[in-house]
Amino acid sequence: MVSKRKKKYTTGEGAQFMTRKAALKKLQLSLNDFRRLCVLKGIYPREPRNRKRAQKGQSGIKTLYHVKDIQFLLHEPIIWRLRDYKIFNKKVGRARAVKDFESLKKYLNNHPTLKLDHIVKERYPTFLDALRDLDDCLTLCFLFSTFPSIPHVPRDQSALCQRLTIEFLHAVIEAKALRKVFISIKGYYYQAEIKGETITWIVPHHFAFEPQSKAEVDFKLMSTFVEFYTIMLGFVNFRLYHQLNLYYPPKFSNLTQTDSEKEIVDEGVFVSERVAALNFPLSRTTNSAIEEEVEIDNFNTEDNPEKIEEARIEAEKIKKLKTLFKGLKFFLNREVPREPLVFIIRCFGGEVSWDKLLFVGATFDENDESITHQIVDRPSMEKQYISRYYVQPQWIFDSVNARELVPVNKYFMGEILPPHLSPFINEGRHQEYMPPEEKALYDPTALEELHNKGESDDEEEEEKETEQVDTTNEQVEEEVEEEEEVEEEETSSAKKKLKVTPGEIHKEVPWEKSRQERQEYKLREKLVKNKHRKLYKSMMAGRKERAKEIWLLRKKRRLHDEKQKEEKKAKKKQQKLASVS
Structure with a gap:
């Protein structure tokens, strides 16, 4: 017996995919109802391996869905509710057209509801x-x-x-x-x-809400x-x-x-x-609060003792972070954003309040002597209390990300704030520019270098002034020493008649080594398969672009630092002239 030949596109990708038009016909839904149903059920279009086979030989690019997904939607009760909506709209429209207000009221009171x-x-x-x-x-x-x-x-x-x-x-x-x-x-x-x-x-x-055009959103x-x-x-x-x-x-x-x-x-x-x-504690069903204790499993302690220790240290840091602002009282000025600061301060155990005439929920007034920090965002204030710090809002965010109370001297009123760094970036990333302030977050030695750099800049200016005086003395001493050495050489050359020629040391040529490495690299590039060559070229182009971005960012940072140094020098000169006058 000769087996029957299967028709084209009845197996494989031709039978696995369905266009959106065919799906609408099978489900008997309008396009708006179909989109709504897909959003609610989590169904989305699929990309086939071979689009020509999936589209059954049709040209163009069409929206395709898995046949199993559409079959899954056939058994959804929401479809019947959407059809009820369609019937409801027709009845309401007909009653409104003929001005049958009694029926219209009855329909509106019994409109279908969608439960999800x-x-x-x-x-x-x-x-x-x-x-x-x-x-x-x-x-x-x-x-x-x-x-x-x-x-x-x-x-x-x-x-x-x-x-x-x-x-x-x-x-x-x-x-x-x-x-x-x-x-x-x-x-x-x-x-x-x-x-x-x-x-x-x-x-x-x-x-304030800004209206958007219909085409954008x-x-x-x-x-x-x-x-x-x-x-x-x-x-x-x-x-x-x-x-x-x-x-x-x-x-x-x-x-x-x-x-x-x-x-x-x-x-x-x-x-x-x-x-x-957000400023009041909620009522509990029982008197005791539930505290989750972090338990660290001690499996494979012999294989990975370092990871176990890292997990234990991380758990201790998180436990300390939960009580970061415990015992501190904050007062918010009217110009700072209230909701994010209240949320953050209360998450870490702090107390917070504001002017009760502006918003509800204030728990203490500004004249409370137990306030430790006042959050302000203005250059100066007329009335200040000695018993509290006046800091800018960024101090709250940076303290949370650092998991400790950072020094407040950089966040006082009118101070130029340090850069606000994102804590969501992976510290082990490659081929990306990392500013020195960000390196200081992950490496404590880099933090010391950053502080020492600021101190060394001030010391360099003083050293340059002293060096100018010292160089003149050194030049005179060097000239005297050179004259003495010339005289000694003349006397020694007259005495020494025998000469000894030392052996020559073989030195490697540095450019020859780099040339050889480049040649080996080009040979390895030729071994890349043809089907992977486009991917490899795009990877290399991306690497070059990232290297260029890093170079530009480093140059931008260098120019910024140089400009700041010049501004500091000009400011110091003005202070010296003012003190002299």
Whole structure:
């Protein structure tokens, strides 16, 4: 028997992929509903190995999906809910057109609702799975919490994002889980460690909202992501509060309203405003707090004793970091950003307050004598207290990244601040420029060299002045010595008649060695296979570009340092002239 020949594109990649048009036809959905369904379910287009086979011989570039992914969507209950929405819109439009307001009211009161709880449980079976995927969720929710009511972003969604993000910040404060912070042009970068999972997110700066054109940002698509992320973040907050023995929604244990506040706001608004202030401890279900002790496994101690010791040292540093600001009291001036500073200070055990006339949640006044640090961002102040330091906000961020209280003398009012370095960069990176201040973070010897360099610059100026006087004396002494040596040589040459010629030492030519190495390198390049040659050339081009960038950055830094030296010299000359006059 002769077996039947299979038709073309019925096996292999031709049968594994499906175009978006075919997927819409199979699911019987509109393009908007299909995009929304894919966002909620986590389905995304795939790139085939051979596009011509996957597209069944059709030309052009089309959006392709796996057939299994589309079959997976066929059994999703949300599809029926989306069809109900379609029917609902038709009924409402018909009733509005014929002015049947009784039916219109009935339809609007019984509109279909979309529930996403089962999708969250399906995509994240365990709590750790949800924590691993929390970075984008937090970044987008913090962004939407700053939006006003705009098209495709309802006011309720922005309010929900604001409530959930503030609740998450309270959980990080109570767990003391914050590890790194950084100020960027995009916003504030935070990194927390919860249940062994590292979570990094961005909080945008609180600027006025600037409307975007429709072509730049697709707010409708972003709002669909936020619709899913709010449900996910609600689950995560509930689980975090439960593990920390906290009430959810948040409650306060010792907080009472004054008579004036009772007249102005109700209980719900009063509590929500205090929650947003981030300055009050939350009420616990039990009296004892849960403290997680870091236990280090002692497996393979003979094989890797150094790694065990590094892990133990790291655990001790983190334990010390959690109480970095313990016993310190901070007062924030009105010009500094309040929310990030309150969040950071409370994460590390410090107390913080501000002017109670500006915002709610102040716990002590500016005239409190127990305040240790006042955070200011202005060149000078009329009234100052001797018992406290007046520092700029960067001192808080740099102290957290250094895991210790850095010296305050560089952060006083009016001082030029040191460079604010990112703690998220890998210290073992190659072919990247690393400024000396960043090297000092990882190498304590480099820190000493950096301090000694500043002192040596001042000493060099004094030495140059003394050297100018000493050189004249040395030149006179050298001339006298040279004359004496010439006289001795003339007398010795007359006495010595016998000559001894020493043997010649064979010296290696340095350029010959480098030439040979270059020749060997070119021979090794010729051994690269043809299929890898393009990749190799792109790698070499990238290496050259990175080397050029490093050279330019070093040159820029050198010119900057030289300019600063000249400014210091001019400043010292002016001070000397002023003192003389």
